[in-house]
Amino acid sequence: MIKPKENIRVLLVDDSELVRAMIRDILESEPDISVVAEAGNGKEAIEKIARFKPDIVTMDIEMPVMGGLEAIELIISENPLPILVVTALTGVRTAFAAVSKGALDVIEKPDISPENVRSLIKKIRLLSKVDVATHLLAMNRPAAAPVAHVTSLRKKPSLGGVVAIASSTGGPHCIHNILSHLPANFPVPIIITQHIAEGFTQGMVDWLNTATPLKVNVAASGVVIEAGNVYVNPAENTMRITEQGMIHLGAFEANDVYHPSCNTMLSSVASVFRERAIGLIMSGMGNDGVAGMQAIKSAGGTTLAQDAGSSVVYGMNRLAVEGGHILKVIPLSMIPAELIRRTGVK
Numbered sequence: 147m148i149k150p151k152e153n154i155r156v157l158l159v160d161d162s163e164l165v166r167a168m169i170r171d172i173l174e175s176e177p178d179i180s181v182v183a184e185a186g187n188g189k190e191a192i193e194k195i196a197r198f199k200p201d202i203v204t205m206d207i208e209m210p211v212m213g214g215l216e217a218i219e220l221i222i223s224e225n226p227l228p229i230l231v232v233t234a235l236t237g238v239r240t241a242f243a244a245v246s247k248g249a250l251d252v253i254e255k256p257d258i259s260p261e262n263v264r265s266l267i268k269k270i271r272l273l274s275k276v277d278v279a280t281h282l283l284a285m286n287r288p289a290a291a292p293v294a295h296v297t298s299l300r301k302k303p304s305l306g307g308v309v310a311i312a313s314s315t316g317g318p319h320c321i322h323n324i325l326s327h328l329p330a331n332f333p334v335p336i337i338i339t340q341h342i343a344e345g346f347t348q349g350m351v352d353w354l355n356t357a358t359p360l361k362v363n364v365a366a367s368g369v370v371i372e373a374g375n376v377y378v379n380p381a382e383n384t385m386r387i388t389e390q391g392m393i394h395l396g397a398f399e400a401n402d403v404y405h406p407s408c409n410t411m412l413s414s415v416a417s418v419f420r421e422r423a424i425g426l427i428m429s430g431m432g433n434d435g436v437a438g439m440q441a442i443k444s445a446g447g448t449t450l451a452q453d454a455g456s457s458v459v460y461g462m463n464r465l466a467v468e469g470g471h472i473l474k475v476i477p478l479s480m481i482p483a484e485l486i487r488r489t490g491v492k
Contacts, residue, residue: 154274155182157200159191159217160232161209165255169204169232172256172263179270186210188217195225202228202274207237207244215244222248226278230269232256238349245319250276250458252318254343265343272315272431276458307334307422308371308387309485310415312408312438314341314430316458318350320478321428322357325376327482330359334424334489335371337387339379339411341404341430347380354378367395379406386414404434408462412438416445423447424488426481427466429457436462440471448488453477 156173158166158181166184173179183198185191189212191203203221207214218229229249233241241252250273256262313321317340325336342350347364354362354376363369365377365385370392379385383395384407398405408427412435415423425442427435429452443449449472454460456478466472476484 154179154202154270155198155200156180156270156274157183157185157191157194157198157203159185159188159203159209159214160206161186162206165206165232168256169266172266173270176267179267188212188214188220191217192220192224195221195227200227202230202270204230204232204270205244205249207231207233207240215240215247218244218247218249222278222282226282228273228276228278230273232266235345238346239352242318242350242353246322248278248282250278250281251315252346254346268431269315272459281456281458307424307489308415308419309334309336309424309426309489310412310438310442311336311338311340311426311428312412312430312435312462313338313428314404314408314432314434314459314462316429317341318353319458320452320456320481322354323478324481324485325354325358325360325362328358328360328485329491330374331491332360332486332489333373333491335373336360336376337365337371337379337385337411337415338376339385339406339408339435341406341408341434342381344381344405347378347382351378365393365395367393369393379411381406384410386410387418388414389418391418404432408435409438413441416441416447419445419447421446424450424485426450426452426485427463427472428452429459429461429463431459431461433462433465436466436469436471439466440469443471443473449473450481450484451475452481 160166170181183194187209205214231241231244231249231252256266362376386394423442451463451472453475
């Protein structure tokens, strides 16, 4: 999945010269990154990809002549390479649709804050190494057992269990894929903590709701989790599940490196649900979620990890596997059937 690169060649695509200048200044402050070309719309981007052969494209969505969605679709079909969508908060829902068309991730348009700048540089370095053609092949393998034919996967129903999912870079597309293959009668609630920029959660939830018969919600304090629902951790808060099966949202703690914290959510699930918990750790960089998966395993729960081949970044899931905290490693295409089997869908 990952190929080594010495110098990262970037094509910037945005109809605003000011935004392009800001991104260019940020990236070219790094010795291993160079902006080889710029484009003001998708049509120009496609022409300049052929000419300059960049390693990665930063892509806006709303542009004249040809918008980002159409451009991404053409790039991925004709000359696949890593695409990072860089969008304003007003375009988040449409931006997540770009992930369905092959973009690897979505990030907020940068400002001058150090955290925002670091996030952009980190994403560029990470995603520029992804072999997109190989990744898309792994992502688009047909599901092993479509939902319409899962009767052979029945087992004893789970009693008040939960599925808890931790993911980061590359996670939204995977979550979209999983939810699209789960039935409306999925018998336990699903809780998701996805590393995401503040203000982006609602847009991702709106996008996920178009893919699944389950009801996807932005998690809110005081809500008791129920089957048939998916609860997404808002980017601005930590999320815990209480002994009463209720969502509690809180402020980030001083030692929280990743926002929101996968470890916080998974550890609370381990404490409350114990052997009835199913934890799934997916694509992402860093080590967030590893301690949480260890807690679920120690409590007698089931621990699953997305495999390397279908991950944009085999990072936090790899560390969980190498730490001995994972019961089973599974390709993305097999995850829905595995969850169906383990929760006893009728």
